[in-house]
Amino acid sequence: MNYPDENTYGNKADIISTVEFNHTGELLATGDKGGRVVIFQREQESKNQIHRRGEYNVYSTFQSHEPEFDYLKSLEIEEKINKIRWLPQQNAAYFLLSTNDKTVKLWKVSERDKRPEGYNLKDEEGRLRDPATITTLRVPVLRPMDLMVEATPRRVFANAHTYHINSISVNSDYETYMSADDLRINLWNFEITNQSFNIVDIKPANMEELTEVITAAEFHPHHCNTFVYSSSKGTIRLCDMRASALCDRHTKFFEEPEDPSNRSFFSEIISSISDVKFSHSGRYIMTRDYLTVKVWDLNMENRPIETYQVHDYLRSKLCSLYENDCIFDKFECVWNGSDSVIMTGSYNNFFRMFDRNTKRDVTLEASRENSKPRAILKPRKVCVGGKRRKDEISVDSLDFSKKILHTAWHPSENIIAVAATNNLYIFQDKVN
Amino acid sequence: MVGGLKRKHSDLEEEEEERWEWSPAGLRSYQQALLRISLDKVQRSLGPRAPSLRRHVLIHNTLQQLQATLPLAPAPALPPEPLFLGEEDFSLSATIGSILRELETSMDESPQNPVAPLSLQNEVPPQPDPVFLEALSSRYLGDSGLDDFFLDIDTSVVEKEPAWAPPEPPHNLFCAPGSWEWNELDHIMEIILGS
Numbered sequence A: 001m002n003y004p005d006e007n008t009y010g011n012k013a014d015i016i017s018t019v020e021f022n023h024t025g026e027l028l029a030t031g032d033k034g035g036r037v038v039i040f041q042r043e044q045e046s047k048n049q050i051h052r053r054g055e056y057n058v059y060s061t062f063q064s065h066e067p068e069f070d071y072l073k074s075l076e077i078e079e080k081i082n083k084i085r086w087l088p089q090q091n092a093a094y095f096l097l098s099t100n101d102k103t104v105k106l107w108k109v110s111e112r113d114k115r116p117e118g119y120n121l122k123d124e125e126g127r128l129r130d131p132a133t134i135t136t137l138r139v140p141v142l143r144p145m146d147l148m149v150e151a152t153p154r155r156v157f158a159n160a161h162t163y164h165i166n167s168i169s170v171n172s173d174y175e176t177y178m179s180a181d182d183l184r185i186n187l188w189n190f191e192i193t194n195q196s197f198n199i200v201d202i203k204p205a206n207m208e209e210l211t212e213v214i215t216a217a218e219f220h221p222h223h224c225n226t227f228v229y230s231s232s233k234g235t236i237r238l239c240d241m242r243a244s245a246l247c248d249r250h251t252k253f254f255e256e257p258e259d260p261s262n263r264s265f266f267s268e269i270i271s272s273i274s275d276v277k278f279s280h281s282g283r284y285i286m287t288r289d290y291l292t293v294k295v296w297d298l299n300m301e302n303r304p305i306e307t308y309q310v311h312d313y314l315r316s317k318l319c320s321l322y323e324n325d326c327i328f329d330k331f332e333c334v335w336n337g338s339d340s341v342i343m344t345g346s347y348n349n350f351f352r353m354f355d356r357n358t359k360r361d362v363t364l365e366a367s368r369e370n371s372k373p374r375a376i377l378k379p380r381k382v383c384v385g386g387k388r389r390k391d392e393i394s395v396d397s398l399d400f401s402k403k404i405l406h407t408a409w410h411p412s413e414n415i416i417a418v419a420a421t422n423n424l425y426i427f428q429d430k431v432n
Numbered sequence B: 001m002v003g004g005l006k007r008k009h010s011d012l013e014e015e016e017e018e019r020w021e022w023s024p025a026g027l028r029s030y031q032q033a034l035l036r037i038s039l040d041k042v043q044r045s046l047g048p049r050a051p052s053l054r055r056h057v058l059i060h061n062t063l064q065q066l067q068a069t070l071p072l073a074p075a076p077a078l079p080p081e082p083l084f085l086g087e088e089d090f091s092l093s094a095t096i097g098s099i100l101r102e103l104e105t106s107m108d109e110s111p112q113n114p115v116a117p118l119s120l121q122n123e124v125p126p127q128p129d130p131v132f133l134e135a136l137s138s139r140y141l142g143d144s145g146l147d148d149f150f151l152d153i154d155t156s157v158v159e160k161e162p163a164w165a166p167p168e169p170p171h172n173l174f175c176a177p178g179s180w181e182w183n184e185l186d187h188i189m190e191i192i193l194g195s
Helices: A267-271 A312-323 B009-017 B024-044 B053-069 B092-108 B130-140 B143-151 B180-193
Strands: A016-021 A027-032 A036-042 A056-063 A068-070 A075-077 A083-086 A094-099 A104-117 A141-157 A167-170 A176-180 A184-189 A197-201 A214-219 A226-231 A236-240 A252-254 A275-278 A284-288 A292-297 A306-309 A333-335 A341-345 A350-355 A361-365 A406-409 A415-420 A423-428
Touching: A016 A083, A016 A406, A016 A415, A016 A423, A027 A083, A027 A094, A027 A415, A036 A094, A056 A104, A056 A141, A083 A167, A094 A167, A176 A214, A184 A214, A214 A275, A226 A275, A267 B053, A275 A333, A284 A333, A292 A341, A312 B024, A333 A406, A341 A406, B024 B053
Parallel strands: A167 A214
Antiparallel strands: A016 A027, A027 A036, A036 A056, A068 A075, A083 A094, A094 A104, A104 A141, A167 A176, A176 A184, A184 A197, A214 A226, A226 A236, A236 A252, A275 A284, A284 A292, A292 A306, A333 A341, A341 A350, A350 A361, A406 A415, A415 A423
């Protein structure tokens, strides 16, 4: 088993830390460890090339967060972008939320293709003109210019989180959103930056009694009063904001009883949920823990309706994975547009897809060698023991420094984005 | 991280392929290796950045499980010494300190067979770390306890000398006083115990 080697990353600031399509799939945003956001836009398909699917090209790049230093606590605040969430488009401009550990920002991304010329009081460079020289009055006109995409920070939501923000989620009312850290969840109104409402607080009076933290949270896609949050103990709580202002009492509590035959010192760590996502339909939630992906029906709290093994061959390696910290890796999971296929990442630049209907699954690899344009991805297989076939890779040869934590699926088409350390791969379904 | 004596991955991997039986000694050495790894992590998390609370809680809970499976003398009622990292109340690190104190007490007693705990399927215990055991025992044990303590643990595979050195601070074995490792472990214990 290869020890993760930090030197193979190259420039650490380029490590992609989040990937997200917008609601139409026209735009794809990535955030990285260096606090930057890069937005890709899909090319409009031209009539001349109907067989050539729209490709994604860089549309805008901007620095969202900078490193900060908290002087009061003598601690550095990382600029790494933890999450990006898009707002639905309401006018010509695009809006997204981006967050680091402490601060959420609302960014407006807009195009400018005209500029005003012919001011009366300023010259073309913007310098004030001597009023004595102005003899005529003219109306400034808009003249075309080269297309410029600019990103401006419209709101900064700061100083509301003592602990590290792990999730943000836009509400279906499009007026509010929530941000969740290890112990608290806050509700914000987009227009108000100096105030947020605390809706979940699991901090114990005595921190020594702390045994559980919040790991992820998300609003229901249609019911603006409903949200879920997951914990480090493998539980999910569904809360209804109509029940009370502080949602400390959950409406539903999802937990699977432990399998006694699988019990080990690491049972709790591997049960810690790293991501929770509502299905597009709103009827199911999907959770990712270290070894599995689970689908839960909102109407059944005592166990998931489906469990998929992502890389069960790691179960006998947990001690080593604990030692090299890989056991703490937080993998995300995503639904496809029709909620029929789910996808999540693994090690060695592998990612997995599970078809919920056919129960078939596939392992694919995101790497330069396999990803020449229009190359077809070949399924991969990990050999868990016995004789290794030619194309298989043995568990001990897996590269644990190559982890796919972040993936995204286009809202309606079979286009996926896979972040492999500091490389972004975009795969599309082959055209028939 | 304890210098060049940290176990290499390839060694660990080889052992995991062998078959081990869960003898009390084997289990205990596994538990101690886990303890060493966990302490390592706690110490490493004290950096310029606020440590991940999730990681801290998960390691702490794992340590508590370890504590539950190791034979313990009745724990003395010691007030936890808070370890403050900045303004946040990271005093849950103090419970790690109290776990260590309990372990130190337990190592004073003659060891009993550990209660058969959880089944650890297919997992192979790494070898007991001689540096860790050596430093811990040298610092906390009296002369009489030393031989009894080591009777329980099969260190024949890692022993470099035919018999353990007499119970005085070791001069030439893995961890001489004043050595790099000795100071490092001292430093870790001081931070955690707040002394």
